[in-house]
Amino acid sequence: MAYLLKIRMKRSRSVFLLDTVMKYSLDMICTIDADGCFREVSEASRHILGYDSGELEGKQYLSFVHPEDRAMTAGIALGLAGGEPAVSFTNRYIHKSGAEVWLTWSAVWSCEEGLLFCIARVSTEANFAKQELHVRAELYNALLKHEEDMLALLDSRLNYKYVGGTTLKELGYAPEQLLGSNAKDFIHPEDVPKVQASLIEVLESEGSVSVPHFRFRNAKGEWRWVETVVSNRLADASIGALVANSRDITEQKAAAQKLQESELRFRALFDNNPDTVLVENREGIVLDVNRAGEALLQLKRHQVIGRPLACFLPPSAASVCLEHLRTACCGEIVKFVLEIEEGPESKVLEVTKIPVSVDGEVVAVHSVIKDITAVNRYHSTVRQHADKLNTIFDSITDGFFILDRDWNFAYINREAERLLSLDRKHHMGKNAWREFPAEVSGEFFRQYHHAVETGKAVHFEAYYGGTNRWVEVKAFPSEEGLSIYFDDITEKMSSRQELEKLSLVASKTTNGVIITDRMRRIEWVNEGFTKLTGYCLEEAVGKRPSELLHNHTTDTRAFESVSDKMMSGEPVSFEILNSRKNGEEIWLSVQVNPIYDENGVLSKYITIQTDITQRVKSQQELEKLSLVASSTDNGVIITDADGLTEWVNEGFTRLTGYTLSETLGRKPGDLLQGPETNEAAVRVMRESLKQGIHFSAVLANYKKSGEKFWVSMDITPIYGSAGVITQFIAIQKDITFKMEAETNLLKMAQDLYAHNKDLEQFTYIVSHNLRAPVANALGFANLLTRIDKGTKVFDTSLANLKESVFRLDTVMKDMTRSLAYATAGGL
Amino acid sequence: MEVFIIDDDELSLFLTENMLLLEDETLGIKGFLSGAEALEALSSDGIPDLIFLDLNMPVMDGWGFLDALTPLAPGLRKSCNIYILTSSLAPSDAARITKYPFVAGLIHKPIESDELRTIFSQHRKK
Numbered sequence: 001m002a003y004l005l006k007i008r009m010k011r012s013r014s015v016f017l018l019d020t021v022m023k024y025s026l027d028m029i030c031t032i033d034a035d036g037c038f039r040e041v042s043e044a045s046r047h048i049l050g051y052d053s054g055e056l057e058g059k060q061y062l063s064f065v066h067p068e069d070r071a072m073t074a075g076i077a078l079g080l081a082g083g084e085p086a087v088s089f090t091n092r093y094i095h096k097s098g099a100e101v102w103l104t105w106s107a108v109w110s111c112e113e114g115l116l117f118c119i120a121r122v123s124t125e126a127n128f129a130k131q132e133l134h135v136r137a138e139l140y141n142a143l144l145k146h147e148e149d150m151l152a153l154l155d156s157r158l159n160y161k162y163v164g165g166t167t168l169k170e171l172g173y174a175p176e177q178l179l180g181s182n183a184k185d186f187i188h189p190e191d192v193p194k195v196q197a198s199l200i201e202v203l204e205s206e207g208s209v210s211v212p213h214f215r216f217r218n219a220k221g222e223w224r225w226v227e228t229v230v231s232n233r234l235a236d237a238s239i240g241a242l243v244a245n246s247r248d249i250t251e252q253k254a255a256a257q258k259l260q261e262s263e264l265r266f267r268a269l270f271d272n273n274p275d276t277v278l279v280e281n282r283e284g285i286v287l288d289v290n291r292a293g294e295a296l297l298q299l300k301r302h303q304v305i306g307r308p309l310a311c312f313l314p315p316s317a318a319s320v321c322l323e324h325l326r327t328a329c330c331g332e333i334v335k336f337v338l339e340i341e342e343g344p345e346s347k348v349l350e351v352t353k354i355p356v357s358v359d360g361e362v363v364a365v366h367s368v369i370k371d372i373t374a375v376n377r378y379h380s381t382v383r384q385h386a387d388k389l390n391t392i393f394d395s396i397t398d399g400f401f402i403l404d405r406d407w408n409f410a411y412i413n414r415e416a417e418r419l420l421s422l423d424r425k426h427h428m429g430k431n432a433w434r435e436f437p438a439e440v441s442g443e444f445f446r447q448y449h450h451a452v453e454t455g456k457a458v459h460f461e462a463y464y465g466g467t468n469r470w471v472e473v474k475a476f477p478s479e480e481g482l483s484i485y486f487d488d489i490t491e492k493m494s495s496r497q498e499l500e501k502l503s504l505v506a507s508k509t510t511n512g513v514i515i516t517d518r519m520r521r522i523e524w525v526n527e528g529f530t531k532l533t534g535y536c537l538e539e540a541v542g543k544r545p546s547e548l549l550h551n552h553t554t555d556t557r558a559f560e561s562v563s564d565k566m567m568s569g570e571p572v573s574f575e576i577l578n579s580r581k582n583g584e585e586i587w588l589s590v591q592v593n594p595i596y597d598e599n600g601v602l603s604k605y606i607t608i609q610t611d612i613t614q615r616v617k618s619q620q621e622l623e624k625l626s627l628v629a630s631s632t633d634n635g636v637i638i639t640d641a642d643g644l645t646e647w648v649n650e651g652f653t654r655l656t657g658y659t660l661s662e663t664l665g666r667k668p669g670d671l672l673q674g675p676e677t678n679e680a681a682v683r684v685m686r687e688s689l690k691q692g693i694h695f696s697a698v699l700a701n702y703k704k705s706g707e708k709f710w711v712s713m714d715i716t717p718i719y720g721s722a723g724v725i726t727q728f729i730a731i732q733k734d735i736t737f738k739m740e741a742e743t744n745l746l747k748m749a750q751d752l753y754a755h756n757k758d759l760e761q762f763t764y765i766v767s768h769n770l771r772a773p774v775a776n777a778l779g780f781a782n783l784l785t786r787i788d789k790g791t792k793v794f795d796t797s798l799a800n801l802k803e804s805v806f807r808l809d810t811v812m813k814d815m816t817r818s819l820a821y822a823t824a825g826g827l
Numbered sequence: 828m829e830v831f832i833i834d835d836d837e838l839s840l841f842l843t844e845n846m847l848l849l850e851d852e853t854l855g856i857k858g859f860l861s862g863a864e865a866l867e868a869l870s871s872d873g874i875p876d877l878i879f880l881d882l883n884m885p886v887m888d889g890w891g892f893l894d895a896l897t898p899l900a901p902g903l904r905k906s907c908n909i910y911i912l913t914s915s916l917a918p919s920d921a922a923r924i925t926k927y928p929f930v931a932g933l934i935h936k937p938i939e940s941d942e943l944r945t946i947f948s949q950h951r952k953k
Contacts, residue, residue, distance in 0.1 A: 767915040768883040772836060772936070775914040779842040779937025786849055786940075793845055800838045 028103075032116040034081070036060050036074075039115060048103070048122055050096025066092035066100055080109040080116060090123055098169060150248075153241035156203060156234060158183040161241050167248050172219025183244075188215035188223055202230045202242060213249065225250040276369035279356075282329050284308050284322060287364060296371065314340060321351070328353035328365045337372070348376040397487070399471070403448070404481040407432045419488055421467050436466070444473070448484070451477045461489060512588070512609030518602055520544045520567075532588070532611055534581030545607060549578040549588075562592075569594045569602045575612060587616040635711075635732035641725045643667050643689065655711075655734055657704030668730065672711075674702035685715070692717045692725050698735065710739040762818075770815065773808035777801055828950075829855045829875035833865040833892065834912070835884040843879060843912065843938060850943045861885070862892030874903065876950060879912040879934075882920060889913070893927045900929040908950055910934055 022029060022042040028049070029042040038061055041053035049056070049064065056064070065073050069091040076089055086108035093101045102123040109116055150167035152160055159182050163175045178186075187195055191214035198211040208231040215223040228246040233239040270277055276293040280286055286304050294301055297312050310318035317340050324334045334353040339346055350370040355362040393400050399416035401409060409427045416422055433440050443462040451458040457476045464471055470493040473486040506513045512529035516522050522540045530536050535548050550556050562572040573591040580586050588609045595604040629636045635652030639645050645663045653659050658671055673682065677700050688695035694716050701711045712733045720726040780801035787794050830847060834840045840858045847854055857875070859865040863886055865878075882889030889911060896903060903909070908931040911924055916935060924930050931949070934942055 764915070764917060767917040767920075768913075771916060772839070772883070772914040775936030776836070776838045776842060779839070779846070782937060782939070783842060783845055783849070787845070796841065797845065800841060804838055 026121075028120040030056075030061075030118050030120070031113075032061050032077070032118060034114050036062060036077070048120065049093055049101060064093050066094055068092070076107070077116060080107055083109070098165070150244075150246040152178075152183070152244040152246065153239070154183060154244055155241060158199065158242075165246075167246055170218075170248055171216070171224065177219075186217045188217070191215050198230065202232050203234075205232060206235075207231065211244075213253065216246070224248050225253045273368075276367075276371075278309070278367045278369065280309055280325065280365050280367065282325075282362065282365070284310060284325055293369070296369065324351070324353055325365060328355045329362045331355050331357065331362055346373075347371060348373045398485045399487070400483070400485050402481055402483050403432055405452075407481075409435075410481060416486075419467060419469060419471065419486070420464065438465070447473070448475055448482055451475045452482060461493075510611075512607075512611075514540075514545055514605075514607040514609070516545065516605045516607065518604065520546075520605060522548075523604070529609065532580075532586065532609055533578070539581075548581075551579040551583075559590075566592050566594070566605070569596075575616070577616075585613070586611060587613040635730075637663070637668050637728075637730040637732070639668070639728045639730070641727065643669075643728065646727070652732065655703075655709075655732060656701070662704075672701040674700070674708065676700045676708060677702075685713075689715070689717075689728065692719075709734055709736040711735065766815070770808070770811050773804045773811060776804035777808065780804060828853070828877070829857070829872075831857050831859065831865055831868065831875045831878045832912075833859045833862055833878065833884075833889070834881035835860050836881065839881065839914075839936060846938055846940070847943065850940060850947065862887030862889065862895070865892065866895055874907050876907060877946065878907060878909045879938075880909060882911060882913045882915065890923070893930065896929070897927070900927075904929045908946065910946065912936060912938060 022040070025042050025044055027042075028044040030045070031039040033039050037058055038056045041056045043053055045051050045053050045056055051064075062070050062074060073089075073091050076087060080087065086106065088104065088106050090102060090104045093103050095101045103120040104123040105118055105120050107116055107118040150163065150165040150171070152164075153162035154160055160178045160180065163173075163178045168175065168178075184192055184195065194212045195214055198209055202209040208229050211228040211230055213225050213227055216226040218224050225248070226246050227249045228244050230242055230244045233241055233243050270288075270290050273290055274292055276296045277290045278286060278293050279288040286307055286309050289297070289301055289304050293304070297304060299312070304312070309321060313321060317338055320336070320338060324336055328334045332355070334351075336351055338349040338351050340349065341347075348371075350372045352368045352370075354366045354368070356364040356366060393411065393413040394415075396413065397415060399419045400411070400413040401416045401420075401422070402411040404410045408429050408431050409422075410429075412422050412424050412427060417424060427435060433445065439445055443460070444464075447458045447460050447462070455477050457474060459472075459474050461470060461472045463469070468490075469488055470490045471486040472489045472492075473484060475482050475484045507526045507528075509526065509528050510531070512532040513524075513526040514522055514529055515524040522543055522545060525535070525537050525540045529540070533549060540548060546556075546559065550559070556576070558574045558576045562574050566572045571591070571593045573589070575587065575589050578586050578588050589612045590610075591608045593606050593608075594602050595606060597603040630649050630651075632649070632651050633654070635655040636647075636649040637645055637652060638647040644665050645668060648658070648660050648663050652663070656672060663671065669682070669685075681697055681699050685695070685697050685699075688697075694714075696715070697713045699711055699713065700708055702708055712735045714731040714733075716729045716731075717725045718727040718729060780797050783797050784794065784801065787797065828851070832840055832843050832847075834843065837860070840860070844856050844858060847856055855875075857868060857872075859868060861884055862880075865880075866887075880889045880892060887895075893909075896909075909929060910931055911920075911933045913920060913933070914936040921933055924933055932946075
């Protein structure tokens with residue numbers, strides 16, 4: 001042994017020799033380093049401890065030492081390392097099978113190498129002496145092959161006669177815990193019947209019987225699955241028992257279970273995979289296909305398996321597949337898109353080929369085939385939509401842009417570029433407020449923020465100074481940001497402003513304005529209408545203008561004459577006498593304009609009314625006056641302010657013989673005055689004309705024929721609006737006849753006056769000459785009654801009475817004579 | 828009491844004188860056939876208490892006589908009442924008399940007794 005050690009220490013001498021010793025020595029030779037690990041172990045370890053030298057090298061030697069002997073062994077090793085000389089001792093190792101192995105050791109510490117050199121030999125004597133063996137060596141031998149299992153010897157009623165083996169320890173039982181007890185007490189009640197069945201089988205047979213797996217309770221009370229082979233050795237004199245070799249197969253069973261589950265899971269995944277899964281070998285022969293594959297190929301599995309995949313593909317696709325199969329066979333995962341044209345429809349397949357390698361060699365290729373026709377179509381549809389959307393956004397007349405949630409431009413259409421002077425290339429992705437700082441806090445800024453904060457769309461009109469435009473904006477907030485549509489309403493705004501001005505005019509003008517629908521029903525009237533007619537808007541709406549304004553006194557002929565023309569859509573104007581709400585008459589000049597909508601259909605009428613009552617009245621008056629002026633017998637002359645004739649009427653011509661053309665531009669006096677015209681009267685006339693007052697005059701005038709006539713003139717100055725005389729109107733009346741009559745009357749009056757004088761005389765005569773004798777007669781008659789008869793006074797009085805009566809008679813005779821004369825000869 | 832009667836008509840003169848005398852026989856009556864005569868008598872004999880004057884007379888009629896008396900009017904009114912005694916009923920005469928304020932009244936012929944009595948009583952009041 002020392003020799004061998006020497007050899008080992010001086011390995012340079014003969015490596016071959018050492019290797020031979022290490023390989024073939026029946027003793028286990030080993031070195032252990034300072035850390036307590038096997039450094040080298042001879043091959044004898046295999047039959048001594050059940051481990052190959054490789055399994056031991058590098059491991060802690062103490063872990064293989066029987067736990068009860070570890071302290072002692074470690075103590076000895078420590079002593080050796082501390083300089084004690086070589087020792088020899090015995091300890092227990094644990095065999096790979098779990099059995100104790102008594103070993104006798106020789107060990108020495110080599111300071112030079114820092115290693116412990118040891119040689120171990122199985123201490124058979126010790127093994128036999130210290131093991132409590134209840135059976136003989138034959139028994140042990142008979143059982144040897146099953147040593148790693150639990151070995152049990154049972155009687156025919158399954159009472160334990162002997163137990164041993166590693167499994168027993170794993171179950172946590174000491175042999176004495178089982179000895180004498182019945183095996184069925186440890187078996188799961190559910191499993192007892194099948195064990196019982198096996199027992200019967202075993203008792204009837206000579207050989208071995210595998211008992212179906214059953215559950216066996218371990219020391220902790222857990223159920224362990226156990227595999228048992230029982231051989232009937234009851235007849236064997238040396239054994240005389242049922243020999244049961246048992247193995248704990250709980251883990252295996254669980255693993256099997258797992259394997260099965262995994263297999264099932266794989267199968268399920270394979271079969272139920274919505275994508276086609278197809279397995280080919282290197283030659284492209286189909287080995288398996290799942291249900292989705294059946295559907296894709298429209299064939300049953302058995303029709304596919306064993307045939308080349310190329311049979312089921314159009315030639316072009318088949319070649320592509322083969323090429324990719326070759327690539328996959330080189331160990332690469334290949335992914336490609338295959339388009340298969342089948343009739344009118346084409347299929348788009350996404351194929352992934354995954355090589356399956358066994359020992360570095362590709363034996364099969366799994367193909368996962370996804371039908372992405374729909375997805376593809378969807379994508380292309382989406383792309384088309386996007387393109388279309390782009391085209392639409394570009395072609396819509398509205399400006400359109402999108403701001404993302406950080407106010408960056410996400411889209412800008414062409415109209416937006418134009419209206420807002422944006423540039424897609426420049427502005428896309430830029431922050432709107434940084435690009436347009438002038439708009440920060442402006443109308444757009446506020447509205448957009450409002451939309452984003454409230455999540456509600458905003459709609460507003462605003463002025464954009466950047467391009468000097470009015471825009472109508474609609475902004476719709478969404479998850480992505482803000483979609484903004486806008487429209488250039490600059491023109492609309494200006495026309496609206498114009499319209500507002502026009503409406504102001506329409507509502508404030510003194511003219512009446514009526515808007516009616518096609519059927520002439522009033523939709524709107526202005527204040528001017530109310531002022532003119534007395535009807536307010538509320539009263540007028542829905543009625544026809546004629547209903548309001550015509551009544552039985554209204555002369556509707558003017559309206560009726562144009563009504564058809566108006567209803568046929570032509571603009572008309574007419575003058576009509578209407579009736580106000582309070583019944584007053586009002587003359588209106590009416591213009592009705594039809595309004596056509598954009599389709600050229602008559603939609604409305606706009607009526608403008610002007611109050612012409614004053615004008616019509618003056619016109620009527622004027623008409624009457626001209627009638628008077630032209631048809632009167634009186635001569636009428638109109639001169640300008642300088643007295644030059646502007647117009648004469650027919651009466652003038654009849655009166656004077658001068659026609660209008662003969663008098664035009666001349667002074668009437670120059671034509672008409674003559675030798676007997678009173679100079680003084682002419683002077684008075686001139687004076688009055690100068691003062692501009694109305695006056696009358698009587699003059700002797702001369703006709704064109706030279707005939708003299710008397711004329712009475714009424715001259716009225718006409719004042720213009722400026723207070724200056726513009727014209728004179730002279731009205732002449734021929735009073736020649738009147739003048740002659742006056743002359744006659746004067747003479748008659750004179751005659752009458754003379755006549756009256758005579759009459760007065762006559763009256764006087766009557767009063768004196770006639771009355772005197774009557775008075776005397778009365779007096780004497782009275783006197784006679786008062787004086788005595790026979791006196792001289794009586795007689796004289798009587799004579800005087802007679803005389804008085806006589807005188808009376810004479811006067812009467814004279815008077816009669818005078819009257820007769822007067823009657824006959826005139827006064 | 829002195830009374831002048833001036834009348835160119837003797838019949839009327841006689842009638843007036845006798846009517847006066849019937850009322851008062853003591854009257855001193857002088858008759859004149861013209862105004863001129865009477866004027867002469869006035870200037871020679873003085874002014875009487877009563878004068879009855881006819882209007883319609885030739886040469887100097889009643890009006891002429893009154894005109895002639897006008898210068899003496901203030902004196903006349905105190906002592907003498909002049910009455911126009913006329914047969915005329917012409918209203919013009921009555922109007923004309925008002926121009927002569929010293930004339931006491933107008934009497935239409937023939938003169939009546941009551942009128943005379945009134946004249947006398949008026950005169951006595953003076």
